[in-house]
Amino acid sequence: MSRNTYSIPELEQRALALRRHVVRMVAKVRIGYLQQGLGAADLFAALYFGELRLKEDDPDWPARDRCILSTAHNTAVFYATLVERGLLPATALDQYTVDGAPYEVNASERVGSLVEATCGSLGQGLSVAVGMALSLRRRGLDSRVYVILGDGELQEGQVWEAALSAGSFKLDNLCMIIDRNNMQVEGHTDQVVAMDPIGAKFEAFGWASRDVDGNDMSQLVGALDEARATRGKPQLIVANTLAGAGVPFLEGQLSHLARLTEEDAGRALAVLEAV
Amino acid sequence: MGATTTSESMGGFKDARLYRQEALSARSYGRALLAEAMADERIVCLGADLSQPTETYLFRDQIPERFFMMGIQEANMVGAAAGMARVGDIAFAHSFCVFVTRRVYDQVAMQAAYPKLNVKLAGFIPGLTTPLGVSHQAIDDIALMRALPNMAVIEPSGPEQVAAAVRASLDYDGPVYLRMQVAQGRPDESAPLSPLDLGRGLILREGADAAILACGMMVGEAMSAAETLAAHGISVTVANMASLKPFDSDLAVRLARSHPVLVTAENHSVVGGLGSATAEALALAGAAPRFGMIGVQDVFAEGATTAFLMQRYGLTADHIVQKLRALRTS
Numbered sequence: 001m002s003r004n005t006y007s008i009p010e011l012e013q014r015a016l017a018l019r020r021h022v023v024r025m026v027a028k029v030r031i032g033y034l035q036q037g038l039g040a041a042d043l044f045a046a047l048y049f050g051e052l053r054l055k056e057d058d059p060d061w062p063a064r065d066r067c068i069l070s071t072a073h074n075t076a077v078f079y080a081t082l083v084e085r086g087l088l089p090a091t092a093l094d095q096y097t098v099d100g101a102p103y104e105v106n107a108s109e110r111v112g113s114l115v116e117a118t119c120g121s122l123g124q125g126l127s128v129a130v131g132m133a134l135s136l137r138r139r140g141l142d143s144r145v146y147v148i149l150g151d152g153e154l155q156e157g158q159v160w161e162a163a164l165s166a167g168s169f170k171l172d173n174l175c176m177i178i179d180r181n182n183m184q185v186e187g188h189t190d191q192v193v194a195m196d197p198i199g200a201k202f203e204a205f206g207w208a209s210r211d212v213d214g215n216d217m218s219q220l221v222g223a224l225d226e227a228r229a230t231r232g233k234p235q236l237i238v239a240n241t242l243a244g245a246g247v248p249f250l251e252g253q254l255s256h257l258a259r260l261t262e263e264d265a266g267r268a269l270a271v272l273e274a275v
Numbered sequence: 276m277g278a279t280t281t282s283e284s285m286g287g288f289k290d291a292r293l294y295r296q297e298a299l300s301a302r303s304y305g306r307a308l309l310a311e312a313m314a315d316e317r318i319v320c321l322g323a324d325l326s327q328p329t330e331t332y333l334f335r336d337q338i339p340e341r342f343f344m345m346g347i348q349e350a351n352m353v354g355a356a357a358g359m360a361r362v363g364d365i366a367f368a369h370s371f372c373v374f375v376t377r378r379v380y381d382q383v384a385m386q387a388a389y390p391k392l393n394v395k396l397a398g399f400i401p402g403l404t405t406p407l408g409v410s411h412q413a414i415d416d417i418a419l420m421r422a423l424p425n426m427a428v429i430e431p432s433g434p435e436q437v438a439a440a441v442r443a444s445l446d447y448d449g450p451v452y453l454r455m456q457v458a459q460g461r462p463d464e465s466a467p468l469s470p471l472d473l474g475r476g477l478i479l480r481e482g483a484d485a486a487i488l489a490c491g492m493m494v495g496e497a498m499s500a501a502e503t504l505a506a507h508g509i510s511v512t513v514a515n516m517a518s519l520k521p522f523d524s525d526l527a528v529r530l531a532r533s534h535p536v537l538v539t540a541e542n543h544s545v546v547g548g549l550g551s552a553t554a555e556a557l558a559l560a561g562a563a564p565r566f567g568m569i570g571v572q573d574v575f576a577e578g579a580t581t582a583f584l585m586q587r588y589g590l591t592a593d594h595i596v597q598k599l600r601a602l603r604t605s
Contacts, residue, residue: 062363108389109390116361117357117358117361117386117390118385118386118389118390119385120385121381121385124350124354124381124382124385124386126354127350127351127352127353127354127355127357127358127382127386128354128355128357128358128361128386129358130351130354130355130358131354131355131356131357131358131359131360131361131362131366132358132359132361132362133358134343134355134358134359135319135358135359135361135362135363135364136362138319138340138341139362139363157350158350158351158354158382161348161350161351162351162354162355164346164348165345165346165348165351165355168346
């Protein structure tokens with residue numbers, strides 16, 4: 001099965017649609033993962049509409065590409081992506097964080113098989129991805145494994161165990177995207193733990209790495225293409241994303257959880273619908 | 276090296292220069308796992324630097340394409356095992372008991388237990404069976420694993436039950452903690468094999484005056500205690516409770532109701548292990564025999580020979596005899 005062949009402007013339109021969903025979903029619950037969702041919308045669009053080989057009518061398709069959301073809390077944009085991609089019913093958006101519904105704040109596999117692992121306890125997703133990549137390779141499947149980590153999550157020691165492992169096993173069917181939004185609960189990531197240089201750290205561990213503007217669709221698609229063509233090494237894309245991207249009055253505001261008033265949601269949607 | 280024999284070991288480790296020359300017993304874990312893996316291509320083997328003391332070098336040498344040496348990183352090993360299981364493998368992940376349980380508890384909970392994956396955690400050095408010290412002594416592993424939903428916990432009594440334990444772990448479609456001990460010396464390969472059905476205890480001898488529920492190496496101590504007591508006219512039932520979860524509560528309750536005294540014996544803390552599982556079952560059923568728990572009494576131990584530690588921490592047949600006698604006269 002081939003990948004989708006959306007043009008860059010088409011993917012940008014998809015990202016815009018995701019941002020509108022994120023604003024509506026967070027407005028409904030009043031406080032949530034707004035800034036991360038807006039910041040990562042381009043990344044999710046590039047992955048789910050461009051890169052990943054998935055079947056809408058067969059989510060368990062064994063030869064699918066896997067994508068693990070290790071930062072399991074960034075679910076407004078994640079659920080919106082699965083809905084827009086036709087992998088979840090549209091009703092999922094109305095049931096976001098509703099009691100009893102499977103669409104929890106941290107994505108669990110109650111949602112279905114496209115939540116490839118239940119993460120949220122940070123630092124675990126890359127290890128699961130390593131295991132999947134090893135097993136897919138052993139079985140001769142050409143499926144690729146993608147994993148999205150947050151930059152704050154890199155402070156977890158297990159990430160570095162898994163990074164050593166992926167490099168040591170030369171897992172070229174594995175691609176990690178670090179959503180470098182500079183944000184963690186305590187504040188700016190660099191003020192909590194000095195993080196840079198991220199790419200060079202992974203290169204020293206045997207990875208190929210590339211830094212991109214995570215809100216530039218051409219750069220994201222180019223980096224995913226380059227990663228897919230890489231042989232003999234796992235690949236890292238450091239996606240430098242802007243918190244609140246796409247809504248000027250929210251951009252750059254670092255807030256792990258953001259309150260969104262009805263009025264501000266209206267203003268944000270007005271901006272996103274005027275594009 | 277001429278004077279060194281292959282039976283010399285410390286804390287599960289033998290001289291690494293010798294182990295390739297040693298033929299594992301037909302009753303070893305290494306042979307049991309290899310046999311299952313030869314018959315089922317889904318079985319993969321993950322290690323964390325300990326191929327020799329976990330007896331996985333046979334697998335490594337004979338099925339290298341399904342052997343994954345992860346290095347000294349147990350957390351990553353558990354996550355990777357889960358990833359492999361998600362693709363359809365049955366992943367056996369190996370280390371010492373402490374390092375596949377307490378050290379990686381959240382990884383096991385989130386990546387193996389919650390999704391109910393075919394991750395089989397194979398741990399060695401149960402309880403106090405090592406001179407290496409407190410860092411390597413697993414006294415809370417049964418308690419920890421038993422507390423996880425979906426997790427099965429199995430501790431075979433010895434070489435006679437290891438193959439059945441491996442088989443039982445495969446019969447369960449989900450995560451299993453296998454708590455095992457490498458045989459000390461060559462096992463008697465002519466002794467009868469012991470079966471193991473998940474959720475079923477196994478009565479090894481029957482008596483009327485008291486019952487002992489035991490697991491792991493304490494099964495042997497319980498049998499010795501029963502012999503000693505028989506010589507003094509006290510007849511004792513002994514049950515091997517190798518399936519710690521699911522637990523054979525029915526058997527525990529039945530024995531509690533048919534014997535005036537019931538003692539549990541485990542190479543583990545009395546908090547959360549076999550004794551606790553039994554007490555829970557009896558309390559819920561309203562069965563109230565005179566009850567005692569042989570095990571590590573909520574203390575940390577230290578590195579020493581197993582015989583010394585069993586004596587110091589109250590894990591011998593004599594301790595069982597004394598406990599049982601005291602309960603009979605209480």
